[in-house]
Amino acid sequence: MKKTLLFVMSVFFCLSLFSQKDTSSIASTRLKQDLPAKAATATVNIYPVPVRESYFNIKTDQDISSIRITNIIGQVIYKVQYNSPQMLSTIYLDNPRRGMYLVAIVFSDGSRIVKKIMIEPSE
Numbered sequence: 194m195k196k197t198l199l200f201v202m203s204v205f206f207c208l209s210l211f212s213q214k215d216t217s218s219i220a221s222t223r224l225k226q227d228l229p230a231k232a233a234t235a236t237v238n239i240y241p242v243p244v245r246e247s248y249f250n251i252k253t254d255q256d257i258s259s260i261r262i263t264n265i266i267g268q269v270i271y272k273v274q275y276n277s278p279q280m281l282s283t284i285y286l287d288n289p290r291r292g293m294y295l296v297a298i299v300f301s302d303g304s305r306i307v308k309k310i311m312i313e314p315s316e
Contacts, residue, residue, distance in 0.1 A: 235306060237298060243311040248285045256301040257282055263295050270294070
C-alpha cells in the first residue's frame with residue numbers, strides 16, 4: 194500500500210513539474226515575442242547625482258524628444274516635449290522634495306530609457 198501510494202505521488206509530482214516547465218516556456222516565448230524590436234542603447238548621463246539644488250543636467254548620445262519625471266508612487270512632477278530634439282537638457286524643478294524619482298527619457302527614434310535619481314536637500 195505504501196509503495197503504491199509513493200508511486201502515485203511521484204507520478205503526480207513529475208507531471209506537475211513537466212506542466213510547469215511547459216507553461217513557463219510558453220510564457221517566456223510570448224514575452225520574447227511581445228518585446229519591442231528596438232531596445233534603447235543610448236548612453237545617458239545625469240548629473241549632479243544626488244541632486245542637491247533645484248536643477249540637474251541630462252546628456253545623451255541620441256536626440257531626446259521628451260522627458261518625464263515621476264516620484265516613486267507614479268505622480269508626474271515634471272514633463273517636457275521638445276519640438277527640436279536635443280542631446281543636452283537642463284531640468285529645473287520647482288521646490289523639489291527629498292526622495293527617489295524616475296526620469297523617463299524618450300528618444301527621437303521612439304526608444305525609451307528610465308533612470309533613477311535621488312534628490313536631497315541643499316546644505
